[in-house]
Amino acid sequence: MNTDGSPDHQWWKEAVVYQIYPRSFNDSDGDGVGDLQGITERVEYLADLGVDVIWLCPVYDSPNADNGYDIGDYRSIMPEFGTMADWEALLAELHAHDIRLLMDLVVNHTSDEHEWFQRSRRREDGYEDYYYWRDGDVDEDGEPVPPNNWGSFMGGSAWTYDELREQWYLHLFDEKQPDLNWRNPDVRDEVASLVEWWLEKGIDGFRIDAINYISKPEGLPDGTADREPKGVEVFSHGPRIHDYLRELYDRTFANYDVLTVAEMSDTTVDMAGDYLGEDGDGLDMIFHFEHMDVDISPRGRFDPDGWGEWSLPEFKEIMTRWQTELGEDAWNAQYLGNHDQPRIVSRFGDDEEYRVESAKLLATFLMTVRGTPFVYQGEEIGMTNDDFERLEDLDDPMTVGAIEDLIDAGRADSYEDLRAFVNYVSRDHARTPMQWSDAANAGFTTGEPWLALNENYPEINVEAARADEDSVWNYYRRLIDLRHDEEVLVYGEYELLLPDHEQLYAYTRTLDDETVLVVLNWSGESVAVDADLVEESPTAVLRSNYDDAPAVPSGQEFRPYEAVVYRL
Template identity: 35%
Template sequence: MKSLFLIYFLVIQICESAVGNPQLEWWQTTIIYQVYPRSFKDSDGDGTGDLRGIISKLDHFVYLGVQAIWLSPFYKSPNKDFGYDISNHTDVDPLFGDLEDFAVLINQAHKRDIKVIIDFVPNHTSDLHPWFQASIKKQEPYTDFYVWSESKPGPDGTRLPPNNWLSLFGGSAWKWNQDRQQFYYHAFLEEQPDLNYRNPKVIEEIKNVLRFWMNRGVDGVRCDAVLYLLESEDLSNNEPKSNAANFTSFQHESLDHIYTSHLPEIKQIITGWKTITKEYTQKDGKTRFMVIEAYETPEKRQAFVEYGADFAFNFDLITPIGITRDCGGVCIKDLVDTEYTVVSSDSWPNFQFGNHDRPRISVRRNPEAANAFNMLLLTLKGTPTTYYGEEIGMEEIHVSFEDTQDPFGLRFGKERYTEVSRDPCRSPLQWNDGYHSGFTTAKKPWLPVHPNYKTLNIQTQMESDHSPIQLYSQLARLRQEPSFQYGDLNYAVVNDNIFSYVRQTEGQPQYLVTINFGKSKSVDDYTSYIQGREGKVIAHTGNLNNKPFYKQNIIIDLSQIILKSDQGLVIEIISTKDEL
């Protein structure tokens, strides 16, 4: 791929360094769609989604224009943390099917030119994993497969953990094991003991897991929780207080994790994984993709590209501040610009609004803004990642404490569970207006279907004149145009309401994308940013029911575009050369 570079003058441009079409990898040209298997489609009537359910709905991705799906964990697991506590890394949990089902999924996806990315969970295992059970008994070679420590003496003969490290789910990150008479470290739940990456045998075993799935045809991996792969060798080190506001001493955020997060030795581990993906790419010429999950600052996130990852997920639109109800045009531009400013010449930008761990955009903003945000996501330069349901503007469900499934929420108790529970964003995908929205034939799904499914569902939107899913599909195909694939992105009008930009590459049409993210009507002149005074409406958010009525394919004056809140347009510019 020809290198990218940043040019600054009045506006920021992201340009290709050479004339002609750059050779992009598949992961740079497609949308990545996150499938949460247990909530996608149930094929056997047990109330939980499964692999055969995904297979039955692969044509949904064809309709959308999505060419890569990322599957959250489907491995054998006690499901204390919904599959992120793995008891067998190389098998499918019976809840989701079996290895034969996975083979069919790969085959059918590839027939549709859909790449399959899997969740690779290297940091920890289930406490029921054979490795951990053998480690408890000090059976070789597993004795030191996990992070074990002697206790410190406490008052009245009690045993204390070696330090003050905290779990991401709250409370001590150390658990006493009576059989082994030692504490073990768990960055997440106590049922998720951390592997010891200072043991070369652990590193090799996890590489074998990666090879196992590459041999079965996966096209890429999303590497989970890599920030926590290594801890300080000196387990007597206590982490200092972070002094972060509004967090109790029970919460992970109350400490500054200088001994348990993003230690420099992580580089060698990730580089080792990249070596394996390259081996498979060299075997058949098919690029294998590796993306990192890391809630980090943009500068630290960039380090993972240097380690060998294709990119680390960009969470700037989600956290630490992300998109809020008050985030207008300037705010959105600043969040987007962070990614473009930090990416190096040999890296690639990416964006997303949500995932299985964070509130949906419909909650952080409002349900009516779904089209505006999908228009933004699918027209920016870089790879977009969509969380299932965003294509129809799905909203979050309310789950009582008694019905809560998420262990994170349960640990915080009835008074505070809503602050952290991830159940609301994980409700079943709404397929139609039938029984349980077509998700399952079971009496009760694993989580409730949102009560608005009668009107907000995939089938109804596909059959309507203009809907979020139709706009999504239209934009997915539009972004295959050269101007959107690899063209420049130049900022245009940006104010408290409007965020707009121009997409163009040499010899191709010029497009203006303008969206009102503010709270009031905005009337703006765009002619100083483009090569023309008129343009043709290519796509719109569908809520343009006020004068002027911007409709598909009409020609509009670019010197006075009027947009209200959550309204947006994609306009193909009629250049002054065309007018002559």
């Protein structure tokens, strides 16, 4: 808020962001892989949906060990996706439709094929310490032993021995993704330079990947907590992270009118304020993971014990804490899914009997809580999780590595023992190709798709959804319009009602003398709303996912996954 109590208007607070995973969005040349020209072909579709910003997952030149998050050249485009000219044409087309572009900034690590790493492993002058190199020990058989017990998010050790340099290098992700050493000022200069280079090309900001891992503690001590990967409590949010981020902000982001949203797991609401705004490290918002962890084991996402169960009161408590305790000058990024998460209607809704109703309820929630909503491709048509019958059906190295670790540790005998678990958590669910029509390969490609399509595409696809006025797609479009029209849904204060209710999630948004009430029956059973839910009588139903929503909520019965937005 401003000093006079009025909202601090910012374009990125009022925007709706749509995330594109380029490999799976739209293929223009029939090679089975989505590309930049394919995205350009669909800009009109994005404009019709009403989104304001596109977040583009990495399209930089990459060996593709982790689907583009292993970058070989930050200033070049992956040939599979096209050329720099194709990227420039996409940017121009987006801007012509008043849609801004966020690029993905991946600077915790590079590819091991990046020039910096190749020069570092050869100990070339000036590059020796661009990465974390350490001597290890040897075991009783004389074999090298890693420098500490840290584990990789992709499974196994976070260390790999390099025969050329005769030392171990650190990689918190795949062994082809060595971690940059941010203690080295030359590394920080390089990062600032590439950020400036992209900003000068006219982009509108960055989603910043895995940035809470850039500062490692002195001595790289062993991890002790019973969490996976081992050591995460040590290498997350390290001692100099605020210095590094503030320096990057002062040198780059502060000089442009851009959006920065940082991916930061293990971040609590109490920590978040130190990263956000001018009084913090300059970031505009962060992706926290507390609500993403509501249904997983405390030991980590890929622990097959204690997964899949979650309660609405616990979810409400997490979301409300972030709505009310973040501070007036900080801002939320709201999301339920992305390229690293299962499909939201399969995880938080009902992807069978009430797929349409629950997909609309989830959309209602995203568009009416405080913060900038992020919609992942396919959510707007209610795409669902797939069924990966065999290990060979999976592409994601994180999921595959976790399975291999569990089998090696004796916690499972085969993939079949883990199949139900994998089909709940796998990142590949979000990466199956976009379902454009009921034509061959869902209209995604004329070739062989790089990842198998979900078999339900003849029923769930964009073409069918756009032709149906009552579809999930048209409901998203109307909700986005509502958020654009109603300032209270952007800047209004949030107040939770019925915190302990097992089925109902109800809250108000209030700005000056205007109040909106949102009532969500987040369950597959009908439920009666308390007669005294609110004192004021609604004057209008602004949006609802059933045709005949109750004109007043109090004392009424709400049907399975019914969602209604009222003006009071």
